[in-house]
Every structure is written in structure tokens, then in C-alpha cells.
Amino acid sequence: MILYRIKQFIWAITANLNLQDKEFIKYYLTDYELKLFNKLPVYEKKHSIKVAYDIKKFCEKEKKYDKNFLIKLALLHDIGKICNALNVVQKCIMVILDKITAKKLSKFTKIKIIDTYYNHGLKGYYILKKYDYSYKFLYLVKNHHNNIEGNKELNILKIFDSKN
Numbered sequence: 001m002i003l004y005r006i007k008q009f010i011w012a013i014t015a016n017l018n019l020q021d022k023e024f025i026k027y028y029l030t031d032y033e034l035k036l037f038n039k040l041p042v043y044e045k046k047h048s049i050k051v052a053y054d055i056k057k058f059c060e061k062e063k064k065y066d067k068n069f070l071i072k073l074a075l076l077h078d079i080g081k082i083c084n085a086l087n088v089v090q091k092c093i094m095v096i097l098d099k100i101t102a103k104k105l106s107k108f109t110k111i112k113i114i115d116t117y118y119n120h121g122l123k124g125y126y127i128l129k130k131y132d133y134s135y136k137f138l139y140l141v142k143n144h145h146n147n148i149e150g151n152k153e154l155n156i157l158k159i160f161d162s163k164n
């Protein structure tokens, strides 16, 4: 776990979008979605793109899922992080504090970075709710860190989210 966290930190500080990434997001996102997406810090963009690449591969094997829907979901699942975005160091501190305090910090939502860290699913839901998304899409964004069982799409998102 610690090794994995170190790897994640290195990914984050060295994150950069290459040409393939840029073409990928342009292909799957509309103009206004791209505008929203570009407000994310680069390490969060890279994270969402990696989740989307994994989901694309998964859907190409498991043909029963709506690939375009899940790729767009992967790219936008953390869009709530555009509100008071955390830099890489703040994010690492939050990951460590979250572990040490067993999520007790989540009460302190008046502190903006804590609020973003714990509530970005809900924030993303409110951002996207102004546009024309299905109930299902909004539900998945809102609940991607919540313990809800039996939702296949949510499980897929959670698996590839935690891998990246």
C-alpha cells in the first residue's frame, strides 16, 4: 500500500498530457465539457484519462457495456475537484490524514480542501446537473466514493478509479 502511494505521488508530480491524451479527451468530450475538464489540475486530468483508458479497454472486452457513456463518466467523475482544487502536496497530505484519522476529518467541511477531498462527488453532481445529463450519469458521479452495492457501472468506475 505504501509503495503504491509513493508510486501515485510520483505519477502526480510528473503528470503531463501527451498528444494521445489530448486527442482522446477531444474525441470524447464536448466543447463545454472540455472547458470544465481543463479547470482540473494536470495530475487530476491525467488520473481521469487513465481511468478512461482502462475503462475503454474493459468495454472492448466486455461488450455489454455502453463504452461511450462509461468513458465520458470516467473523464468527468472527479469534475467536482475544480472547486478549490488541491495541489499534489495538499492531496498527499489529505490521503495520509484520511488514513490516520479514519475519515474523522470529513466533518471539517468549512476547510475548503477538506470539503473538496471528501465531497467532490456531490460537487461534481451539482456542476453537471446544470447540463443535460441522464439521472444515471449524475448518480454515478455523485456516488463514486460512496458505499453502494449492486450497481455494475459504479463498481466498474470504482475499480478503475482506485487503480489509477
Ligand SMILES: [Fe+2]
Pocket (backbone or CB within 6 Å): 077, 078, 120, 121, 144, 145
Ligand atoms: Fe473521486
Ligand SMILES: [Fe+2]
Pocket (backbone or CB within 6 Å): 047, 077, 078, 161
Ligand atoms: Fe478519481
